[in-house]
Amino acid sequence: MYELEFNNDDLQSLQDSFCKANDIYMVCVSRKHGQLTSFSGSKPEEDFVDSNFKESLQKEIVDSFVDGAPENIVEPASAEDYFMYRGVVFRGEKDEIVGTWLCFAVDKEMAPASLEFPNALRTTTKIRFDKAIALLENLSKHYVTEILRNEHLKKRLSQIQSEEKEVENKLIKNELMTEILRLMESDESFTKVADEILAFSGKYIECTNTALLQMSEDGLSADMILEWSEGEEKLSPAFQKVPIGNLPFMNGKPYTISSDAALPQAFSIFFNKYSIKGAILLPLNVNDSTAMYLCFLSVNKERQWSVDEIRFSNDIKNILHTILIKKITANSLAGSYSALEAILQNSGYGVVVIDMPKKQILYKNDTFGSMFDNPIDKVAIEELLFNKNYNLSELNGYSANGSGKWYDLSVADIKWVDGRDVRLITFYDTTDIRNYQKKAEKQAQTDTLTGLYNRQACEKDIAMEYHIATKLGKEFAVLLFDIDNFTTMNEGLGYRMGDDLLAFIARSINDISSIKGKCYRIGGDEFAVLVDHENIKNLDLIIKRIMNLFENPWVLNDKEYNCTISMGALRAPAKISDSSAILTRLTIALKGAKEKGHNSFEFFDDKAEVIVEEKEELDEDLKKAVSHGCREFKVFYQPIMEFVDGVPNCCGAEALVRWDSSERGLVMPSGFLKAAEDQNLIGDLGHYVLLEAAKSCKHWNDFGHPEYKISVNISPVQLVQKDFVDRLDAVLKQTAIDPRNLTLEIADDFGPGAMPRVIKALDAARALGCRVALDNFGANGSAINNIKKLPIDTLKIDKEYTSQMQGDAFAKLFVKTVAELANSVDVDVCVGGVEEDNQINMLGDYQVNLVQGFYFDKPLSKEEFGKKYI
Numbered sequence: 001m002y003e004l005e006f007n008n009d010d011l012q013s014l015q016d017s018f019c020k021a022n023d024i025y026m027v028c029v030s031r032k033h034g035q036l037t038s039f040s041g042s043k044p045e046e047d048f049v050d051s052n053f054k055e056s057l058q059k060e061i062v063d064s065f066v067d068g069a070p071e072n073i074v075e076p077a078s079a080e081d082y083f084m085y086r087g088v089v090f091r092g093e094k095d096e097i098v099g100t101w102l103c104f105a106v107d108k109e110m111a112p113a114s115l116e117f118p119n120a121l122r123t124t125t126k127i128r129f130d131k132a133i134a135l136l137e138n139l140s141k142h143y144v145t146e147i148l149r150n151e152h153l154k155k156r157l158s159q160i161q162s163e164e165k166e167v168e169n170k171l172i173k174n175e176l177m178t179e180i181l182r183l184m185e186s187d188e189s190f191t192k193v194a195d196e197i198l199a200f201s202g203k204y205i206e207c208t209n210t211a212l213l214q215m216s217e218d219g220l221s222a223d224m225i226l227e228w229s230e231g232e233e234k235l236s237p238a239f240q241k242v243p244i245g246n247l248p249f250m251n252g253k254p255y256t257i258s259s260d261a262a263l264p265q266a267f268s269i270f271f272n273k274y275s276i277k278g279a280i281l282l283p284l285n286v287n288d289s290t291a292m293y294l295c296f297l298s299v300n301k302e303r304q305w306s307v308d309e310i311r312f313s314n315d316i317k318n319i320l321h322t323i324l325i326k327k328i329t330a331n332s333l334a335g336s337y338s339a340l341e342a343i344l345q346n347s348g349y350g351v352v353v354i355d356m357p358k359k360q361i362l363y364k365n366d367t368f369g370s371m372f373d374n375p376i377d378k379v380a381i382e383e384l385l386f387n388k389n390y391n392l393s394e395l396n397g398y399s400a401n402g403s404g405k406w407y408d409l410s411v412a413d414i415k416w417v418d419g420r421d422v423r424l425i426t427f428y429d430t431t432d433i434r435n436y437q438k439k440a441e442k443q444a445q446t447d448t449l450t451g452l453y454n455r456q457a458c459e460k461d462i463a464m465e466y467h468i469a470t471k472l473g474k475e476f477a478v479l480l481f482d483i484d485n486f487t488t489m490n491e492g493l494g495y496r497m498g499d500d501l502l503a504f505i506a507r508s509i510n511d512i513s514s515i516k517g518k519c520y521r522i523g524g525d526e527f528a529v530l531v532d533h534e535n536i537k538n539l540d541l542i543i544k545r546i547m548n549l550f551e552n553p554w555v556l557n558d559k560e561y562n563c564t565i566s567m568g569a570l571r572a573p574a575k576i577s578d579s580s581a582i583l584t585r586l587t588i589a590l591k592g593a594k595e596k597g598h599n600s601f602e603f604f605d606d607k608a609e610v611i612v613e614e615k616e617e618l619d620e621d622l623k624k625a626v627s628h629g630c631r632e633f634k635v636f637y638q639p640i641m642e643f644v645d646g647v648p649n650c651c652g653a654e655a656l657v658r659w660d661s662s663e664r665g666l667v668m669p670s671g672f673l674k675a676a677e678d679q680n681l682i683g684d685l686g687h688y689v690l691l692e693a694a695k696s697c698k699h700w701n702d703f704g705h706p707e708y709k710i711s712v713n714i715s716p717v718q719l720v721q722k723d724f725v726d727r728l729d730a731v732l733k734q735t736a737i738d739p740r741n742l743t744l745e746i747a748d749d750f751g752p753g754a755m756p757r758v759i760k761a762l763d764a765a766r767a768l769g770c771r772v773a774l775d776n777f778g779a780n781g782s783a784i785n786n787i788k789k790l791p792i793d794t795l796k797i798d799k800e801y802t803s804q805m806q807g808d809a810f811a812k813l814f815v816k817t818v819a820e821l822a823n824s825v826d827v828d829v830c831v832g833g834v835e836e837d838n839q840i841n842m843l844g845d846y847q848v849n850l851v852q853g854f855y856f857d858k859p860l861s862k863e864e865f866g867k868k869y870i
């Protein structure tokens with residue numbers, strides 16, 4: 001079970017939005033951590049809630065929930081009909097209680113008229129309250145599921161990391177052993193070889209110093225004859241002719257001393273003298289007496305030795321010992337041969353020595369024998385060994401005749417004990433490492449929800465198929481589809497059911513035999529299918545089979561759900577070979593299919609290719625223009641008029657950007673803003689417009705029009721960027737504009753998920769003193785309750801309604817009603833797109849005080865605006 005990690009800020013923001021949207025009050029408490037969120041609302045509201053939602057009742061609610069019990073909602077009795085109380089609990093993986101929402105709401109209608117309520121108190125009805133509570137239960141479940149999913153992922157990641165570390169260590173050890181094998185064969189002196197081994201092994205075991213102590217001939221003192229250290233000061237200069245009495249370990253026994261060991265006094269004195277915190281001290285005996293000590297030291301650093309490290313240090317000691325013996329008995333062939341054999345037998349690698357011309361195996365160790373211990377492999381390996389033409393790099397990654405085993409090989413031409421030229425070949429078994437790599441690669445490329453491969457795997461497979469199909473001169477195809485209106489469906493179904501539906505669909509697609517294993521989930525509800533060159537002849541059939549799957553309802557939990565898909569397809573090889581470019585083009589085809597309406601299909605063709613190329617050029621030019629300091633962008637100003645006693649007076653302007661491109665001429669915002677958002681250039685471009693507009697307005701304010709205000713359009717992408725508020729603050733400071741004269745215009749066409757972040761940014765902007773206008777209201781299906789949800793000062797009615805007011809009774813009523821509604825919540829109204837006299841006349845009857853449109857003026861350059869209105 002996991003200890004859930006809550007981000008209290010997230011919980012708080014969830015609570016703030018939820019309370020505001022549903023007109024209720026609540027806080028979140030946990031038995032273990034106490035109160036997790038603070039009250040959302042003003043002080044008078046908080047006092048009111050505190051006095052009517054007693055602590056004893058809160059405690060009673062919290063205590064009424066039991067781990068593992070099915071109830072998630074508790075409704076305590078209320079003495080007054082007009083006060084409503086609920087507890088909503090959310091649970092972890094094993095149904096244990098993680099937190100409880102304490103909810104309180106007021107139904108003012110039910111209260112006696114004599115009762116006094118604070119002014120801003122939020123009120124609701126019983127029906128709304130019940131709905132809100134049901135939604136809260138659902139939301140909390142989803143929230144916990146998300147957190148749990150993150151926890152699982154984190155755990156898995158750390159497991160993968162430690163497995164990777166293990167594999168890495170194994171690889172390093174392999175390299176080290178190879179190097180040591182080479183050194184064993186070298187003709188260099190013992191000191192030279194031992195010096196290198198000390199350095200290798202010191203680095204591998206990550207100690208601060210490794211050293212070799214040599215006993216003096218008289219046996220009374222010892223010298224540090226070799227030392228390696230990394231970073232730490234060397235001990236060897238002071239470690240000469242040290243009396244044996246001061247070296248308590250030098251008694252022929254091995255010692256492994258970790259930092260937490262209780263040391264006998266003599267050891268303690270020795271360790272303190274050299275600031276040693278941990279040591280492995282191993283004797284090298286020659287002819288039954290101790291000649292040397294191999295020391296792995298941790299100076300000034302606490303150290304606990306692991307079993308692997310102790311084993312490793314012993315291996316190194318054995319190797320040094322063998323080399324020492326070999327060198328001592330250098331003149332004895334037999335001696336060196338048996339020493340070498342002892343090492344080779346114990347090295348854990350397959351070692352074979354061959355006489356190439358005679359095609360004769362001179363030596364093989366037991367490991368080599370067991371590696372290829374079957375008749376087929378034996379033949380295969382002999383062919384390999386005596387094949388004169390092999391080259392080392394090709395041999396790496398040798399697989400023994402389909403045995404499922406993998407080896408890395410190293411080859412060295414050496415002199416044999418009798419002086420002839422022989423070849424030494426070492427086989428390292430890398431099967432585990434390879435299998436691990438394969439497994440890790442597969443995991444990284446699998447989508448956990450559906451079990452299908454993910455986008456990464458899709459791109460890789462497309463690249464591979466492209467390569468094969470081009471070579472064979474054949475075609476293949478890629479399909480991309482998504483579920484129509486999945487977001488709405490997902491919200492309706494609940495996220496868990498939505499996930500089940502995706503998994504169900506994934507399974508059904510992957511069951512189509514000709515595309516099995518070639519289906520990918522590459523985004524939320526986006527699936528791709530690769531129809532390879534062998535199956536391309538069935539393309540039409542495959543498309544039909546996929547579309548047919550959606551003709552019948554999907555059954556989840558005994559209920560039927562209907563959904564359709566839209567699909568884009570591309571036949572390749574086309575001009576492009578890059579997998580991600582193929583997917584981009586498919587996205588365009590999919591968009592085309594969607595534009596045709598639901599349940600449709602579209603091929604990406606040459607016409608579409610031209611559009612893509614044009615877009616790529618535009619993207620490139622735009623990137624250049626923004627990175628060159630936005631100099632090509634010009635800010636225009638369209639006056640906004642205020643009716644004072646029925647007479648329109650200019651009261652400021654809306655800043656509208658144009659791109660005066662050296663390549664393309666004057667480009668209007670519709671021609672480049674979307675591309676700027678997609679390419680993440682909108683932050684810099686928007687900042688430039690904000691700064692220019694604020695400078696202009698400050699200039700007008702200083703030159704006779706202190707009341708003029710400037711409205712600047714802010715893209716939702718720009719608004720939710722992390723540094724937006726800081727950059728806004730910088731503009732205010734840099735220009736010294738009165739913040740009340742700066743209005744940020746935002747449209748409400750951002751996704752529902754972005755709402756909390758949008759509100760947070762707008763609240764921060766208002767805290768700096770700026771004003772906020774909700775732009776294009778009525779376009780793109782703006783929700784009427786956004787007027788209440790979003791912190792706004794002005795509402796701008798979309799010009800589409802203005803143009804239709806004349807002939808369309810609905811448009812007229814819309815403008816009138818929205819204006820009344822806005823006024824009733826103390827929000828200014830501005831009507832845009834005013835072009836004609838009769839529109840002005842009509843607006844005169846409504847509660848509209850601000851207007852804007854070609855009737856007064858088109859957007860003007862800064863100079864033109866100055867001439868006319870300053």
Ligand code: C2E
Nearest residue numbers: 656657668669689713714715833834835852853854855859
């Ligand atoms: P918007 O915020 O709704 O701006 C008003 C648009 O309507 C402007 O188009 C303006 O020229 C046009 N307009 C004004 N009066 C009339 C009228 O009487 N009749 C008609 N038919 N049109 C009128 P423009 O300049 O092409 O801007 C289009 C949109 O581009 C703006 O719509 C705004 O959403 C966006 N935009 C413009 N500048 C910026 C900017 O600096 N940043 C961001 N993020 N968006 C901008």
Ligand code: MG
Nearest residue numbers: 654713745775
């Ligand atoms: Mg605007």
